[in-house]
Amino acid sequence: xxxxxxxxxxxxxxxxxxxxxxxxxxxxxxxxFHGAAATVARTASDYERLAEVLLCxxxxxxxxxxxRSIQKPACRSPPRQMxxxxxxxxxxxxxxxxxxxFNTQAWVTCAEVAMHMAVDLRSFAPKRLQHIVVAxxxxxxxx
Amino acid sequence: MTAGDTxxxxxxxxxxxxxxxxxxxxxxxxxxxxxxxxxxxxxxxLIGRIPHNHHAVLGYRPAPIQVLAIYAATTASPFIxxxxxxxxxxxxxxxxxFTESLIVMPISHFxxxxxxxxxxxxxxxxxxxxxxxxxxNAFYKMDPERARVxxxxxxAVSNSSIMFVKYLYxxxxxxxxxxxxxxxxxxxxxxxxxxxxxxxxxHLQVYFVYMHAVVxxxxxxxxxxxSFFLQICSPFGAACERVRRIPGLRQVSVxxxxxxxxxxxxxAGTTR
Numbered sequence: 001x002x003x004x005x006x007x008x009x010x011x012x013x014x015x016x017x018x019x020x021x022x023x024x025x026x027x028x029x030x031x032x033f034h035g036a037a038a039t040v041a042r043t044a045s046d047y048e049r050l051a052e053v054l055l056c057x058x059x060x061x062x063x064x065x066x067x068r069s070i071q072k073p074a075c076r077s078p079p080r081q082m083x084x085x086x087x088x089x090x091x092x093x094x095x096x097x098x099x100x101x102f103n104t105q106a107w108v109t110c111a112e113v114a115m116h117m118a119v120d121l122r123s124f125a126p127k128r129l130q131h132i133v134v135a136x137x138x139x140x141x142x143x
Numbered sequence: 144m145t146a147g148d149t150x151x152x153x154x155x156x157x158x159x160x161x162x163x164x165x166x167x168x169x170x171x172x173x174x175x176x177x178x179x180x181x182x183x184x185x186x187x188x189l190i191g192r193i194p195h196n197h198h199a200v201l202g203y204r205p206a207p208i209q210v211l212a213i214y215a216a217t218t219a220s221p222f223i224x225x226x227x228x229x230x231x232x233x234x235x236x237x238x239x240x241f242t243e244s245l246i247v248m249p250i251s252h253f254x255x256x257x258x259x260x261x262x263x264x265x266x267x268x269x270x271x272x273x274x275x276x277x278x279x280n281a282f283y284k285m286d287p288e289r290a291r292v293x294x295x296x297x298x299a300v301s302n303s304s305i306m307f308v309k310y311l312y313x314x315x316x317x318x319x320x321x322x323x324x325x326x327x328x329x330x331x332x333x334x335x336x337x338x339x340x341x342x343x344x345x346h347l348q349v350y351f352v353y354m355h356a357v358v359x360x361x362x363x364x365x366x367x368x369x370s371f372f373l374q375i376c377s378p379f380g381a382a383c384e385r386v387r388r389i390p391g392l393r394q395v396s397v398x399x400x401x402x403x404x405x406x407x408x409x410x411a412g413t414t415r
Contacts, residue, residue, distance in 0.1 A: 005253065005255050005257065006257075009257045020237060020240065021216065021240060022215060022216050022217070022228065022232055022233050022237075022240070022241075023215040023216055025231065025232045025233065026215065026232055026253060028231050028232070029229050029231040029232040029251050029252060029253065030251055030253060032231045032251075033229070033231070033250050033251035034251075044288070044292050047292060048292050048295050048296055048299075051292075051296045052296050052299045055296065056299075097258075100250040100251070101250070101251050101253075101255075102255060102257050102258050103250075103258075104254065104255065104256050104258070104259070106250060107248070107250060107251075107254045108254075110248050110249060110250060111212075111227070111248070111254070114227070114246045114248070115184075115185045115208075115210070118185065118208050118210070118224070118225060118246070119184055119185065119208065122207060122208055129224055129225070129244040130244060131235070131238065131244050131245045131246075131247065132225065132244070132245070132246045132247065133247040134246070134247065134248055134249050135249060136249035136250070138249075139249065139250070
């Protein structure tokens with residue numbers, strides 16, 4: 001899990017196919033709240049296509065960077081997808097500084113609100129635990 | 144903290160906590176009694192059922208509200224009241240998978256301190272010149288279905304290769320993976336098995352053993368990556384170390400923490 005975090009902090013795209021259990025959805029969570037939900041695959045074939053587009057785009061960029069002196073990649077990825085990948089990379093760079101995923105203070109503020117709610121709920125209904133949903137607004141200032 | 148922590152890690156913990164309590168060598172009941180004496184309202188477990196975590200301490204109910212955060216699955220422990228998550232990691236439809244009630248955060252549940260740890264952006268977007276695909280999954284998490292997806296990706300992208308880390312039983316895994324790949328027209332030369340780095344050389348603070356089975360990282364190795372932790376074996380570091388040897392790539396470097404701090408200060412002076 002921390003691996004996915006480090007990847008995103010490095011401004012690098014990650015592709016994931018979420019499952020049902022919590023551990024198989026952590027990277028999806030990071031990507032969605034990092035504004036990069038586009039690389040969360042819906043199916044295995046979707047996952048395959050996303051990975052291929054990212055790889056092809058990068059390889060083609062390398063081909064251009066080397067002034068076409070290396071072997072041209074035999075990719076099926078059209079140029080418009082390369083542009084989309086560039087936008088994604090640019091977005092990841094910006095999110096590192098301005099997004100909520102790496103905003104520790106926002107997380108702490110949200111968590112403190114949640115703990116207060118848990119204490120309040122316990123005083124009202126000590127025998128019955130309920131789910132707690134923290135509204136985005138309560139930690140918006142920190143975010 | 145544990146006895147295995149370095150002085151540096153311990154100093155950082157102490158600096159970031161309001162107070163700490165020495166619990167080494169005490170049994171679960173004694174620890175629970177001590178915590179109970181602190182009269183806490185909420186007790187948060189940050190590790191869950193990871194070995195040697197003393198999860199059983201919470202079985203004594205030392206606090207009226209007991210919460211689990213960061214751990215990657217339900218504990219199935221009746222004494223844990225809440226599990227911190229978010230709407231993506233565990234949507235309401237999946238709440239039946241937890242024995243705990245959920246605390247649904249409006250942002251990602253995964254708290255981190257990356258900005259403080261590496262405050263200078265690792266920015267080399269303009270210098271991307273290469274690409275690598277890597278699957279850092281523990282071998283027991285892989286299955287033929289996932290592998291077939293990887294092989295199809297490799298087949299679709301010329302001159303690409305995939306890296307695995309030499310986890311436990313890697314030789315057996317290598318044999319199985321290579322033969323499976325060859326059945327799908329992927330030559331063994333496109334499959335790399337890389338060593339973990341020595342404990343004092345690594346790039347990013349990573350424990351991949353809990354990594355999700357179907358995650359594949361698509362990363363560009365010319366992205367500038369600097370190490371900033373000591374004594375954690377990093378598959379990331381292993382991959383970067385391997386990538387570093389590819390001709391034409393000079394951006395990835397392995398540095399000691401001392402050098403890293405120097406580079407950070409130098410970068411801060413020139414880039415900001």
